[in-house]
Amino acid sequence: MAATSVPEPTLRRLPKYYHYLRRVQGTGQEIISATQMAEDLGIHHTQVRKDLAATGSQGKPKVGHRVEDLLVSIEAFLNWNNFSEAFLVGAGNLGSALLGYTDFEKAGIRIVAAFDSNPLKVGGRVHGVEVFPMAQFEHRALERHIAIGIITVPADRAQQIAETMVRGGLQAIWNFAPITLDLPEEIIVENVELYASLAIFSRKLEERRKAKAAGPQF
Amino acid sequence: MAATSVPEPTLRRLPKYYHYLRRVQGTGQEIISATQMAEDLGIHHTQVRKDLAATGSQGKPKVGHRVEDLLVSIEAFLNWNNFSEAFLVGAGNLGSALLGYTDFEKAGIRIVAAFDSNPLKVGGRVHGVEVFPMAQFEHRALERHIAIGIITVPADRAQQIAETMVRGGLQAIWNFAPITLDLPEEIIVENVELYASLAIFSRKLEERRKAKAAGPQF
DNA sequence: TAGATTGTTAATCGATTAACAATC
DNA sequence: TAGATTGTTAATCGATTAACAATC
Numbered sequence: 001m002a003a004t005s006v007p008e009p010t011l012r013r014l015p016k017y018y019h020y021l022r023r024v025q026g027t028g029q030e031i032i033s034a035t036q037m038a039e040d041l042g043i044h045h046t047q048v049r050k051d052l053a054a055t056g057s058q059g060k061p062k063v064g065h066r067v068e069d070l071l072v073s074i075e076a077f078l079n080w081n082n083f084s085e086a087f088l089v090g091a092g093n094l095g096s097a098l099l100g101y102t103d104f105e106k107a108g109i110r111i112v113a114a115f116d117s118n119p120l121k122v123g124g125r126v127h128g129v130e131v132f133p134m135a136q137f138e139h140r141a142l143e144r145h146i147a148i149g150i151i152t153v154p155a156d157r158a159q160q161i162a163e164t165m166v167r168g169g170l171q172a173i174w175n176f177a178p179i180t181l182d183l184p185e186e187i188i189v190e191n192v193e194l195y196a197s198l199a200i201f202s203r204k205l206e207e208r209r210k211a212k213a214a215g216p217q218f
Numbered sequence: 219m220a221a222t223s224v225p226e227p228t229l230r231r232l233p234k235y236y237h238y239l240r241r242v243q244g245t246g247q248e249i250i251s252a253t254q255m256a257e258d259l260g261i262h263h264t265q266v267r268k269d270l271a272a273t274g275s276q277g278k279p280k281v282g283h284r285v286e287d288l289l290v291s292i293e294a295f296l297n298w299n300n301f302s303e304a305f306l307v308g309a310g311n312l313g314s315a316l317l318g319y320t321d322f323e324k325a326g327i328r329i330v331a332a333f334d335s336n337p338l339k340v341g342g343r344v345h346g347v348e349v350f351p352m353a354q355f356e357h358r359a360l361e362r363h364i365a366i367g368i369i370t371v372p373a374d375r376a377q378q379i380a381e382t383m384v385r386g387g388l389q390a391i392w393n394f395a396p397i398t399l400d401l402p403e404e405i406i407v408e409n410v411e412l413y414a415s416l417a418i419f420s421r422k423l424e425e426r427r428k429a430k431a432a433g434p435q436f
Numbered sequence: 437t438a439g440a441t442t443g444t445t446a447a448t449c450g451a452t453t454a455a456c457a458a459t460c
Numbered sequence: 461t462a463g464a465t466t467g468t469t470a471a472t473c474g475a476t477t478a479a480c481a482a483t484c
Contacts, residue, residue, distance in 0.1 A: 007475065011421055015413035019373065019396045033441065041398045044477060049443060061442045061483040079420040093318040093345075097311035107413050108420040127311075147423055155237065171426065172419050178237045180259045188422045190415040195233035195325050197408040201390050202297040202326040203229055204406045205365055208389065225451065251465065262453060267467060279459040279466045440484095447478065454471065460464095 010051045011078075015107070016041060017051065018074045025067050033064035080108045087146050087170070089161050090153035091116040091131050094176055098150060100127040109148060113140065134164075141168030148172045155179040228269045229296075233325070234259060235269065236292045243285050251282035298326045305364050305388070307379050308371035309334040309349050312394055316368060318345040327366060331358065352382075359386030366390045373397040 020041060024032055034052060038045035052065065057073035059065035075081055083105055088095055091114045098104075099111055114131045116122060122133045132140065140146075149165040151158050151173060158177035165173055172188035175181055178195055238259060242250055252270060256263035270283065275291035277283035293299055301323055306313055309332045316322075317329055332349045334340055340351045350358065358364075367383040369376050369391060376395035383391055390406035393399055396413055 006421070008418065009475070011417045012411065012414040015396065015411065015417050016398065019413070020398065023373075023397075034443095035441070040400075046443090046477060047475090049441095050476090053443065059442055062440050063484075064441070077421075078417050079424045084419070084423060093315035097315040100311040104416065107416040109416055148419060155241075172423055174415055174419070178233065179241075180234065180238065182258075188419065188426075190418055192410070192412065192415060193230065193233065194410065195237070196230040197392055197410060198322065198325040198327055199229045199233050199296050200226065200408055201302070201366060201392070201406065203224070203295075205302060205390055206297045208406075227451070252467095253465070264453060264455095264467090265451090267465095268452090271467065277466055280464050281460075282465070442483075443481095445478105445480080447476105449474105449476075451475095452471105452473075454469105456469080457467090459466075 006054050010054050013043070013047075013051055014055070014074050014078060017048070018071065018078075021067050021071050021074075025071065030067055031064045032067050032070075034059070036064075078108065080106065083108050083110045084147040084172075085110055085112045085144065086148035086150055086174075087111070087113050087115060087137065087141055087165075087168075088129075088150040088152060089115045089134065089137065089165075090151065091118075091121050091126050092152060095150075095152035096126050098152065099129050111150065112144070112146075134161075137164055138168045141165070141170060146170055148174065150174045150176070152176045224272050228272050231261070231265075231269055232273070232292050232296060235266070236289065236296075239285050239289050239292075243289065248285055249282045250285050250288075252277070254282075296326065298324065301326050301328045302365040302390075303328055303330045303362065304366035304368055304392075305329070305331050305333060305355065305359055305383075305386075306347075306368040306370060307333045307352065307355065307383075308369065309336075309339050309344050310370060313368075313370035314344050316370065317347050329368065330362070330364075352379075355382055356386040359383070359388060364388055366392065368392045368394070370394045 017037065020037065034048045035045050038048045052070065055073040055077040057065060057070050086109050088098060088111050095114065099114060104111065111129060114126060114129050115134050115137050116131050117134045121131050124131050146168065147170060149170040151161055153161055155177045158175065158179050159181060162173055162175070162181045162183055166183060166187060173181065175189060175191045178193065181189055183189060235255065238255065252266045253263050256266045270288065273291040273295040275283060275288050304327050306316060306329050313332065317332060322329065329347060332344060332347050333352050333355050334349050335352045339349050342349050364386065365388060367388045369379055371379055373395045376393065376397050377399060380391055380399045380401055384401060384405060391399065393407060393409045396411065399407055401407060
């Protein structure tokens with residue numbers, strides 16, 4: 001069962017390479033070296049080589065990698081040729097924004113329905129996606145064999161929604177609520193922690209202010 | 219200059235503790251142990267202790283930590299009592315969603331103006347925040363001594379926007395576009411990589427499917 | 437050929453986890 | 461007191477970086 005052998009940081013970097021390579025492709029360039037990629041992306045070149053090797057793509061010594069080959073390898077490795085269907089819960093500001101991201105489809109996920117507990121939203125459509133009452137989530141998810149759930153509700157409702165998702169047979173949850181979900185171990189959970197960025201901002205800006213106040217030391 | 223000594227992963231976990239402790243506080247509980255926190259958040263207890271120690275908060279052996287004390291320490295450490303003003307560029311779906319997040323203010327950031335190149339959006343308000351033409355960004359930023367910029371435009375415009383931000387004197391950039399910004403080293407950049415989550419989903423779901431197809435091994 | 441580039445193996449670094457002494 | 465909990469020092473683990481052989 002060595003399939004888990006690819007480190008998660010590598011997995012996280014692959015989309016970065018992918019988007020970069022798409023831009024390179026857009027300029028008409030057909031060959032690229034790991035060295036060049038590393039420089040442009042601010043990543044160590046050995047790192048880039050290892051990451052690309054993980055996708056099974058091979059380059060030619062002295063030449064480099066074919067941009068097209070790399071794109072195909074990454075797509076295949078991430079299974080981005082197929083997509084899984086997703087249900088989104090919470091058609092508020094953030095939820096609506098995600099419903100508008102048609103590009104997710106190129107990245108393995110298609111949001112096929114939204115759910116909300118607000119009767120004013122139910123029955124309508126957001127970016128073309130129908131909004132159903134939360135009460136219908138479980139049976140619709142089971143019926144359609146949905147794999148992925150997206151949580152864009154306030155923190156105090158997230159745990160409960162997540163549990164409904166598990167009952168609906170979902171296998172992966174993309175959680176935008178700032179709360180740690182307590183779920184069976186086999187459920188894949190990805191938390192988008194917006195506040196983590198803010199913590200880094202506050203701290204680093206403050207450090208800089210202090211450094212400035214202390215004056216240049218040399 | 220030991221201020222940089224706090225590891226970034228610690229910084230990223232602190233908001234998690236903070237939101238958790240707020241919920242605990244909401245139940246009326248006044249004392250909590252690192253052990254309990256660790257269990258609820260799925261983090262090793264030693265890790266929690268080290269992270270809390272970094273904020274300067276102290277607990278009492280056999281007793282635990284006062285919830286209130288921890289909240290105050292984390293707030294102070296992250297400088298969340300003050301806030302910095304931010305300009306957001308790109309009042310589309312995601313940008314609008316962020317403009318509606320009034321909670322960011324508790325986390326050290328207040329979005330005071332939005333900018334967009336679409337004349338239809340300029341002059342209007344989104345969640346109460348005025349939308350200005352992009353051409354005014356630089357002088358308004360300089361005038362108001364803005365520290366933080368938020369980029370919620372498509373990838374192909376992000377680099378250019380970021381450069382304008384630097385010219386406007388901003389010190390930190392929160393980038394939601396899937397592109398690596400090439401900026402002077404002193405600029406603090408935080409990338410929110412939504413596609414990273416999708417990479418993990420695709421890969422892990424695929425692994426699971428394969429494991430299932432192979433059948434239970436024991 | 438010479439040299440740029442690939443790809444792998446070894447060394448380093450830093451975060452996480454384990455072990456343990458201190459304390460109320 | 462005994463035992464739970466804190467907080468620190470040491471060990472482990474895994475990712476990143478460095479070194480180097482292979483190749484067109």
